Amino acid sequence: MLKIGNVELKNNLILAPMAGVTDLPFRLLCKQQGAGLLCMEMVSAKAIYYNNKNTEALMEIHEEECPVSLQLFGSDPYIMSEIAKRIEERPFSILDINMGCPVPKVVNNQEGSALMKDPKLVKEIVTQTVKAIKKPVTVKIRKGFDENNINAVEIAKIIEDSGAAAIVVHGRTREQYYSGKADWDIIRQVKEKVSIPVIGNGDVVDPQSALKLKQETGCDGIMIGRGVRGNPWLFSQINEYLQRGVLVEQPTIQQIKEMIIEHAKLQVKYKGEYIGIREMRKHTAWYTAGCPHSARLRSKVNEIENLDSLVSLLDEYLV
Missing domain, CATH: 3.20.20.70 (Aldolase class I)
Incomplete structure (x- = not known):
């Protein structure tokens, strides 16, 4: 404490x-x-x-x-x-x-x-x-x-x-x-x-x-x-x-996907979809660094403009 x-x-x-x-x-x-x-x-x-x-x-x-x-x-x-x-x-x-x-x-x-x-x-x-x-x-x-x-x-x-x-x-x-x-x-x-x-x-x-x-x-x-x-x-x-003294395992791909969606929903709630989702682009890049297909996902995420398209993109790449 x-x-x-x-x-x-x-x-x-x-x-x-x-x-x-x-x-x-x-x-x-x-x-x-x-x-x-x-x-x-x-x-x-x-x-x-x-x-x-x-x-x-x-x-x-x-x-x-x-x-x-x-x-x-x-x-x-x-x-x-x-x-x-x-x-x-x-x-x-x-x-x-x-x-x-x-x-x-x-x-x-x-x-x-x-x-x-x-x-x-x-x-x-x-x-x-x-x-x-x-x-x-x-x-x-x-x-x-x-x-x-x-x-x-x-x-x-x-x-x-x-x-x-x-x-x-x-x-x-x-x-x-x-x-x-x-x-x-x-x-x-x-x-x-x-x-x-x-x-x-x-x-x-x-x-x-x-x-x-x-x-x-x-x-x-x-x-x-x-x-x-x-x-x-x-x-x-x-x-x-x-x-x-316990080393916790790193989050799974599924947990990463769930966290990004939760983060995006909070962004939309507090900032509206237009600003919130655009700000999620950089966060999504950070969350997915090191994940399979992350380079392609990062280039695609810069085109998304709403929550539904972000979820669809994650479903496509984070499997």
Whole structure:
């Protein structure tokens, strides 16, 4: 079990926030499979501040998925704290501040992982946001901005001193994006220097890597990102392995097909058929990677426009 502020999680497995992936339908599936905490797609504090209409859908939360962490990104301490206050009544349990996003349009705005270059600003943002709300505030960081600026330990101590309830460390620099190998040793270093919970992130793709991350770093929580795309079963597999030492068999072709259809139905329910099914194209490619005929299925799935044609396609290829 893991406690973040006053929020008790059933286990220490956490779904990472991923733009275009961790929307409401996918989070519901990960919850079913045993994720202890679900992180939403990151939302721009500035966009909420200026009443951007697109942010509303990003902030939709279903009571079945709680506890949920809502992630804000921004670089203005005033706007970050004001928005935290404005949205606090929404049904999320934890507010996370993004200081790890490597995407150029975010970094060029001095947001996301660019904040790691400005420890003073990190302190202001975290301090003001923590003061603004009663809910626990967490922060997601990287190893550093680049190999010449590896300052995760320094930034983590500032975050702790500023009142945050937990910290997530992704073991890559901004420069690495998601390439190369995650440096788990930096997670261990942070864990040794702060007393708030430390959540390790990077390269957890199966039960064995989850256990290895925990053993090598002593981290309190395990955050799973790209390894869970097309594989929500990963949460139940890791839980079984960490709690009972049991390696669960991989899902069958039939189970994969059923999960894709369930996912697609949730997409249609929450986003309508037009958007929902188009968004299912990438998910279907992830779910079926490595399946027989998957290359042909992936090229065909890009032509489907409704739920019935998706089901027919799966019936044809996933046998």
